Amino acid sequence: MKIAVTCENEQVFQHFGHTPGFAVFETEAGQIINEKRVSSGDSGHGALAGLLAEEKIDLLICGGIGGGAVNALTSFGIHVVGGAEGNVREVVEALLNGTLKVREDFHCNHHHGEGHTCHGHSCGGKCSH
Numbered sequence: 001m002k003i004a005v006t007c008e009n010e011q012v013f014q015h016f017g018h019t020p021g022f023a024v025f026e027t028e029a030g031q032i033i034n035e036k037r038v039s040s041g042d043s044g045h046g047a048l049a050g051l052l053a054e055e056k057i058d059l060l061i062c063g064g065i066g067g068g069a070v071n072a073l074t075s076f077g078i079h080v081v082g083g084a085e086g087n088v089r090e091v092v093e094a095l096l097n098g099t100l101k102v103r104e105d106f107h108c109n110h111h112h113g114e115g116h117t118c119h120g121h122s123c124g125g126k127c128s129h
Helices: 045-054 067-075 088-097
Strands: 002-008 021-028 031-039 059-061 079-081
Touching (some): 002 088, 021 088, 031 088, 045 067, 059 088
Parallel strands (some): 059 079
Antiparallel strands (some): 002 021, 021 031
């Protein structure tokens, strides 16, 4: 299985649509067998789903994410686990051993162009869901 985690400074980034990159982990038999980092570049919400599909990601772990992004990811067959926080490798290890704890309120519910606070950071009106 290939797992991507929104990532900045080895921590789970808290807004999928603005993540600077992804930590990508290949797993087998419940163990991490390979990992790499993938830059998101200037990709927006929709393009990020395509980027992860190109990487053949099976599951995304993130902090916050909007419904439109979840729909785009699931259209590529990518399962989403939101509400995670902490070190990216430790989060994947916790998922694999069944101890991952996540927040229930991980969906971003706001409108295009409005400034807001989203799971501990301000999107400053740059988010669009």
